[in-house]
Each structure stands twice: as C-alpha cells, then as structure tokens.
Amino acid sequence: MNHSLFAMLLLMQVVFLSCETRQNKAPSSPEEQNTLTKGELEKGWKLLFDGKTFNGWRGLGMEAVQEEHWKIEDGTIRKLGYEDIPSMPDGQPMEGSDLITVNSFQNFELYFEWKISKAGNSGLKYNVSEEMSQKYGGKYSALGFEYQLLDDEDTSYVGKIGASQFTGALYDMIPPKNAQIKPAGEFNSSRISINGNHVEHWLNGRKIIAYEFGSERLDSLYQRSKYRDYPHFLEKRKGHLVLQNHHDDIWFRNIKIREIDKNLK
Numbered sequence: 001m002n003h004s005l006f007a008m009l010l011l012m013q014v015v016f017l018s019c020e021t022r023q024n025k026a027p028s029s030p031e032e033q034n035t036l037t038k039g040e041l042e043k044g045w046k047l048l049f050d051g052k053t054f055n056g057w058r059g060l061g062m063e064a065v066q067e068e069h070w071k072i073e074d075g076t077i078r079k080l081g082y083e084d085i086p087s088m089p090d091g092q093p094m095e096g097s098d099l100i101t102v103n104s105f106q107n108f109e110l111y112f113e114w115k116i117s118k119a120g121n122s123g124l125k126y127n128v129s130e131e132m133s134q135k136y137g138g139k140y141s142a143l144g145f146e147y148q149l150l151d152d153e154d155t156s157y158v159g160k161i162g163a164s165q166f167t168g169a170l171y172d173m174i175p176p177k178n179a180q181i182k183p184a185g186e187f188n189s190s191r192i193s194i195n196g197n198h199v200e201h202w203l204n205g206r207k208i209i210a211y212e213f214g215s216e217r218l219d220s221l222y223q224r225s226k227y228r229d230y231p232h233f234l235e236k237r238k239g240h241l242v243l244q245n246h247h248d249d250i251w252f253r254n255i256k257i258r259e260i261d262k263n264l265k
Contacts, residue, residue, distance in 0.1 A: 033075045033253055040256070048101060048241070048255040051075040059097035060130060060242065061140045069096035069245055081117060081249040097140030099243040100130065106238040107260040110192045113253050118184045119154040120248035123147060123171060126192060128240040136230045142242040143230060146171035147192055147201055149250060151184040168203040173221040176201065176208035187253070195260050197236065 034051030048056055052072065054065040068086050071078050077099070085093040105126075116122060128144030137143040148169040150157060157166070163175035168190070181203065182188050191202035201209035211218050213236040227233045243252060 034255075036256065040258075043258060045256050045258045048257055049077055049252070051253070056102050057099050058102055059140065060100040060142055060240075061134060062097055065099065066097050068094050070099055073251070076251040076253045077243065077255075078252075079122065079243065079245060079248075079250045082247050084249075095140065096245045098125075098142045098245045100128070100142065101241045104238045104240050105257065105259060106236075107194055107196065108192075109195075109258045109260065110241065110256075111189070112191075112255040113187045113189050114149055115182075115187045115251050116149055116151050116184055117249035118151060119156050120149075120151045120184060120246075120250055122149045122246045122248060122250045123244040124149065124190070124192075125242040125244060126194070126239060127237060128242050129237060130240060132230070132232065136233075141245065142240070143227070143233065144239065144242060146244070147190065149190075149244075152179075152181050153183065168201050168208045170201065170209055170211065172225045172227070173218070174209050174211055176203065178206055179203050179208045180206060187251075189254075194236075 034047060034049055036045050036047060052075075054070070054072070054077075057077075058064055059066045069080055071080065079099075082093045085096065088094055110126070112124065114124075123146040125142045125144035125146045128142045130142075133141065133143040148165060148167055148171045150165070150167045152158075152167050162172075164170070164172050166176060166179065167181045167188075168176035168179045188204055190204075191200075193200040193202070197213040197215075199209075199211050199213065200207055213234075219234065222228060222234045241257075
C-alpha cells in the first residue's frame with residue numbers, strides 16, 4: 001500500500017475513534033451535562049432539555065407537563081415509577097401522559113443519554129402524529145416508531161420476549177444487531193438519524209439498526225406488527241419526539257438534536 005494512502009487512512013481512523021469517544025463519554029460533572037460544545041453549535045446542534053426546566057415539552061393531549069409523573073432531578077428528566085405516583089380515590093395510580101416535544105422534526109440526528117431502573121421498560125418514540133395517536137391510540141399516549149429502552153438482562157425478559165422488543169429495536173418490527181447495553185442504573189448513549197428515507201439506530205457508539213421508509217422490507221414488517229391496523233402509521237412525516245410514560249423509573253439527559261435538511265422529503 002502507498003505510504004501516503006496508509007497514513008491518510010490511519011489519520012481518518014484516529015479522528016473517527018476520537019469523535020466516537022467524545023460523543024459517548026459521560027460528562028465528568030453536572031456542569032458539563034445538558035450543554036453544547038462550540039463545535040456542536042457550529043454544526044447546528046440544539047438542546048431539547050436545558051437540565052433545569054421543561055421548556056419545549058408538554059404532556060401529550062395537554063398544554064403543560066404533568067409533574068405528578070415527570071420531574072427534573074439532578075440535571076435529568078425522570079419518569080417516576082408507579083410506586084411514586086399519587087393515587088386516585090380508588091387506590092389506582094393517577095393516569096399520566098407521555099412527554100412530547102412542542103416542536104416537530106422530520107430529518108434530524110437525535111442524541112440522548114438514558115438509564116433505567118431494574119427490570120425497567122420504556123421507549124423514545126419518533127415520527128409521532130398527536131392527532132393519529134389520539135384517534136387510534138389513547139388520549140395521552142403516543143403512536144409512533146419506538147426506539148425501545150429496556151433492562152435487557154432482567155430475567156423477566158430474557159427468553160420471554162421477542163427479538164424486536166429489546167433495547168434499540170424499532171419496537172415490534174426490527175430487532176437490533178450487536179447491541180451492547182450497560183447494566184440497569186448506568187447511563188447509555190443512543191442516537192437516531194433520519195436523513196431522507198434512511199433511518200439508523202445507534203447504541204453506545206454502535207449502529208444496531210438501519211432501514212428505509214417506503215421499502216418493501218419495512219412494509220412487510222409493519223404488516224406483521226401490532227401497528228398494522230392503524231392507517232397511515234407507516235408514512236414518514238414531520239412528527240413529534242416522545243418520552244414514553246410507562247410503569248418504570250427512567251432518566252434522560254443530554255437530549256440534543258441537529259436538523260439535517262428541512263427541505264428533504
């Protein structure tokens with residue numbers, strides 16, 4: 001191999017590993033969480049969570065955030081487990097809503113960090129139409145493409161759920177490949193990229209899923225999924241991002257987004 005070509009390839013590898021390390025390195029102090037570097041700002045990244053307020057978020061089907069279910073805790077958005085939610089007069093937990101972004105997004109790169117409680121189960125949804133959700137789903141819960149978040153190693157799941165129900169999956173449609181999740185209680189980093197019709201899921205620096213909107217493969221998987229009876233579910237749209245209100249504790253931080261090209265269809 002030509003020495004100059006070898007040197008160039010080696011340099012590219014070093015730069016790639018350096019970028020990957022910076023992206024997946026947990027902040028060393030609370031002051032460094034929920035912030036953007038100069039380089040990120042120059043590339044168009046924006047924070048979706050400032051670490052202190054729910055600015056830019058609301059409950060699905062609501063005008064504000066339902067703080068009996070969601071709270072800001074140590075620079076994170078925490079979804080409270082049902083045991084910490086106030087009870088109704090009949091003893092049942094107060095009904096809650098998913099947490100939805102005020103703005104909608106179509107072509108973007110989304111980065112977020114999360115940790116989940118033991119045996120926890122949740123998800124981050126995208127391509128969400130609030131109107132469709134309320135028409136075919138529930139008043140306060142989203143229908144959308146779901147990046148699954150789970151305590152994969154818990155015995156309540158191992159050998160008992162389908163491959164497309166583990167962390168990083170496009171829930172009930174595409175299972176992840178080569179996913180390496182950290183134990184419950186430790187932060188993971190995730191990324192979702194939508195560029196035109198091409199979509200990718202990443203987990204802790206590894207690409208674990210890739211698919212195309214409008215492909216025969218996606219349509220076939222959709223026809224076998226729990227979503228198959230929802231008209232227009234599979235269509236790409238400018239949609240909301242949603243943190244799921246499930247039964248379990250989960251924490252989110254460093255939620256940031258870079259819109260790729262608003263004119264792409």
